[in-house]
Amino acid sequence: MARSENAAAVRPVPGQGALGTLKFVLSELRPKGPILTPFNVITGVIIAVGIVLIVIRFAYGLGAVTNLSQSFPWGIWIGFDVVTGVAFAGGAYVLTFAVHILKLKKYEPIVRVTVLNGFLAYVFYAGALLLDLGRPWNVVNPIIGNAFGLSSVLFLVAWHFLLYMICEFLEFSPAVAEWLHWPRARRILEGLTTGAVIFGITLSTLHQSGLGALFLLAPAKIHPLWYSHNIPVMFFVSSIFAGLSMVMVESFFTHRAFRDRIGHELHEGHDAIVLGLAKGAVGALFAYFFVKLIDFVHYGLWAHLASGWGAWYLLEIFGFVVLPTVLFLKAIRSRNAKLVQVTAFLTAFGVILNRLNVSVIAFKWYETPHYYPSWQEIWITLAVISMELWAFRWVVNRMPVFGAAHGHEEKKEADVVRWRAAG
Amino acid sequence: MAARIGRRGFLKGAGVAAGTALAVKGAPALAAAPAQEADGVEFTGMLFDATLCVGCRACEAACAEANGNPAPPAEDAVLETRRDTATDAFTVVNRFESPAGAGEPVHVRRQCMHCNQPACASACLVKALEKTKEGAVVYDGDRCMGCRYCMIACPFDVPKYEYESASPYIRKCGFCAGRQQQGLKPACAEVCPTGATLYGKKRELLEIARTRVYGQPGVYAHQIYGEHEVGGTGWLYLLPARPDRLGLPGNLGNTPYPELTSGFLFAVPLVFVLFPSVLYGLDRMTRGAANGEGEEAGHGEE
Numbered sequence: 001m002a003r004s005e006n007a008a009a010v011r012p013v014p015g016q017g018a019l020g021t022l023k024f025v026l027s028e029l030r031p032k033g034p035i036l037t038p039f040n041v042i043t044g045v046i047i048a049v050g051i052v053l054i055v056i057r058f059a060y061g062l063g064a065v066t067n068l069s070q071s072f073p074w075g076i077w078i079g080f081d082v083v084t085g086v087a088f089a090g091g092a093y094v095l096t097f098a099v100h101i102l103k104l105k106k107y108e109p110i111v112r113v114t115v116l117n118g119f120l121a122y123v124f125y126a127g128a129l130l131l132d133l134g135r136p137w138n139v140v141n142p143i144i145g146n147a148f149g150l151s152s153v154l155f156l157v158a159w160h161f162l163l164y165m166i167c168e169f170l171e172f173s174p175a176v177a178e179w180l181h182w183p184r185a186r187r188i189l190e191g192l193t194t195g196a197v198i199f200g201i202t203l204s205t206l207h208q209s210g211l212g213a214l215f216l217l218a219p220a221k222i223h224p225l226w227y228s229h230n231i232p233v234m235f236f237v238s239s240i241f242a243g244l245s246m247v248m249v250e251s252f253f254t255h256r257a258f259r260d261r262i263g264h265e266l267h268e269g270h271d272a273i274v275l276g277l278a279k280g281a282v283g284a285l286f287a288y289f290f291v292k293l294i295d296f297v298h299y300g301l302w303a304h305l306a307s308g309w310g311a312w313y314l315l316e317i318f319g320f321v322v323l324p325t326v327l328f329l330k331a332i333r334s335r336n337a338k339l340v341q342v343t344a345f346l347t348a349f350g351v352i353l354n355r356l357n358v359s360v361i362a363f364k365w366y367e368t369p370h371y372y373p374s375w376q377e378i379w380i381t382l383a384v385i386s387m388e389l390w391a392f393r394w395v396v397n398r399m400p401v402f403g404a405a406h407g408h409e410e411k412k413e414a415d416v417v418r419w420r421a422a423g
Numbered sequence: 424m425a426a427r428i429g430r431r432g433f434l435k436g437a438g439v440a441a442g443t444a445l446a447v448k449g450a451p452a453l454a455a456a457p458a459q460e461a462d463g464v465e466f467t468g469m470l471f472d473a474t475l476c477v478g479c480r481a482c483e484a485a486c487a488e489a490n491g492n493p494a495p496p497a498e499d500a501v502l503e504t505r506r507d508t509a510t511d512a513f514t515v516v517n518r519f520e521s522p523a524g525a526g527e528p529v530h531v532r533r534q535c536m537h538c539n540q541p542a543c544a545s546a547c548l549v550k551a552l553e554k555t556k557e558g559a560v561v562y563d564g565d566r567c568m569g570c571r572y573c574m575i576a577c578p579f580d581v582p583k584y585e586y587e588s589a590s591p592y593i594r595k596c597g598f599c600a601g602r603q604q605q606g607l608k609p610a611c612a613e614v615c616p617t618g619a620t621l622y623g624k625k626r627e628l629l630e631i632a633r634t635r636v637y638g639q640p641g642v643y644a645h646q647i648y649g650e651h652e653v654g655g656t657g658w659l660y661l662l663p664a665r666p667d668r669l670g671l672p673g674n675l676g677n678t679p680y681p682e683l684t685s686g687f688l689f690a691v692p693l694v695f696v697l698f699p700s701v702l703y704g705l706d707r708m709t710r711g712a713a714n715g716e717g718e719e720a721g722h723g724e725e
Contacts, residue, residue, distance in 0.1 A: 102705070134584065
């Protein structure tokens with residue numbers, strides 16, 4: 001994992017010209033730190049077996065590794081990897097809005113790591129979509145325009161995934177430029193940030209809701225407790241607290257795993273930041289609960305409550321929307337950052353439950369046997385998550401990700417010294 | 424093209440086109456002009472009358488032959504279990520007990536309904552599924568990326584996917600669009616010995632169906648399945664009982680499925696205009712206010 005505090009100072013500096021940069025990047029590709037850690041071994045095995053399964057999937061078709069059927073064409077690769085994964089990536093647009101548009105300095109130390117997480121989530125989880133596509137080599141068709149399916153929500157979502165990945169990369173790119181010691185590129189890229197943020201928030205609003213709008217076309221197939229004309233609104237609002245709770249969950253782990261790479265500013269402000277995020281999440285949770293409530297009354301769903309599905313629905317709403325709201329409020333009042341983080345786990349779990357309910361569990365609730373994922377589907381999902389964690393760790397150990405503002409200044413000084421020494 | 428249109432005896436100008444709600448949008452206005460004749464083409468359709476079907480499954484065999492699928496099982500024992508269409512069987516006949524109780528069993532076909540406004544085509548992001556102006560919903564495998572959103576969307580669960588293939592396609596009835604273009608009937612309609620499957624212009628088929636329902640109220644349930652369901656389908660069913668008792672989905676409503684997402688899609692350009700403008704305004708507003716250091720210091724530390 002991460003090494004010493006002064007890693008930046010010891011780090012090799014890229015030499016002059018393209019060749020120097022290339023050598024530097026190649027040297028950076030090497031792993032840092034011990035290789036045979038329990039984390040590496042476990043995720044390594046998961047990834048290795050996962051790759052074998054992926055080869056089997058492409059050689060013999062989806063039927064060879066998945067439980068998908070003519071009745072259940074979408075499983076957890078869509079319902080969890082894509083639909084849930086993208087909701088969790090929502091933290092990036094919420095935080096860039098807070099930091100870049102509203103100029104809330106307080107959250108600046110976590111904005112880079114959140115954008116990085118969002119970007120990697122799109123690359124890996126939306127990338128996992130390619131595994132699910134039967135003819136993935138045709139994935140470029142809606143982009144290159146030999147046939148624009150303009151009436152399709154999926155067309156919109158596909159374009160937005162692509163454009164938003166570019167936006168998030170632009171938002172993160174100053175960190176890449178800093179890593180490569182390209183001060184001029186960094187200035188140019190930083191100048192693009194505001195534009196990328198504005199465009200990114202717009203795109204996020206549309207495709208977060210768009211993922212919900214996909215299911216508008218299945219009114220007779222999704223249980224009435226989950227089908228609604230307001231699914232797009234619900235998906236959008238819930239992506240706010242999904243994203244924020246994921247930022248809290250992520251900070252819970254990174255503060256343990258990357259303790260030495262985190263700037264003082266982030267360490268000191270951590271509790272205040274987490275409490276602030278909780279306040280944001282509470283607002284979105286309230287809004288979400290009321291949209292659900294209005295919907296419930298509007299559709300007159302009382303009759304559906306007296307069934308197993310009704311109980312399942314109430315568990316989702318009261319256990320993972322109302323309860324987190326109450327716990328967040330309690331934690332905010334007592335300034336209890338620990339409780340906030342525990343509640344964030346609860347909230348995130350509720351989002352998984354909701355997304356899976358809409359896309360998989362309550363989908364064709366009337367049909368037996370119902371779909372459940374095969375072990376290969378779960379394994380490949382774990383492999384994708386493991387790969388994302390590896391990529392995340394690789395970036396965090398090399399680029400200035402945590403405590404962006406603080407890190408900059410430190411390094412700017414270091415750079416000056418280095419250049420002076422070199423000169 | 425020209426031959427196909429010339430063969431049709433039904434195109435009687437704007438009056439006919441306006442009289443049928445089935446023609447593609449905008450057709451009534453355009454049909455008057457000869458150059459736009461093609462746009463006034465009436466949808467073809469099928470009328471399936473379950474009271475006439477004897478379950479001989481000649482349609483299954485003809486369909487398999489016309490589409491290059493393996494021949495269906497010869498024994499009639501297959502009628503004992505409920506079957507669904509498959510990647511290599513675009514139509515199936517199922518047997519149901521007589522709704523009256525003691526009478527003859529009822530046979531009902533399943534295949535693509537060729538909706539007037541198909542959910543599958545509106546779901547497809549690469550236009551691999553499209554409705555032709557003659558009425559068939561056809562599939563172009565070269566465009567398809569295999570996302571299976573059409574299967575999620577189709578209210579009749581018609582599109583089937585080749586899960587066991589490394590280069591899979593969606594498979595379903597294409598209404599023998601090629602045969603229709605050559606002036607032939609779809610294979611199933613051509614072989615049907617009882618007239619249970621009747622091919623024609625949809626407008627005419629509807630009139631036949633209405634005549635039968637009104638003329639023999641004791642025989643038919645008072646409904647033409649497919650006249651209004653999901654905005655109307657190319658296939659019309661005359662049934663002796665409620666559709667949900669004969670293996671057809673009965674709870675679909677009359678809203679054309681593409682309308683379910685059109686509200687959302689209409690909002691997209693609005694968001695694209697409003698959000699960036701408001702966000703840009705907010706960004707400019709907060710630049711000075713946040714630190715009072717002027718424009719430059721708004722974001723970043725430079």
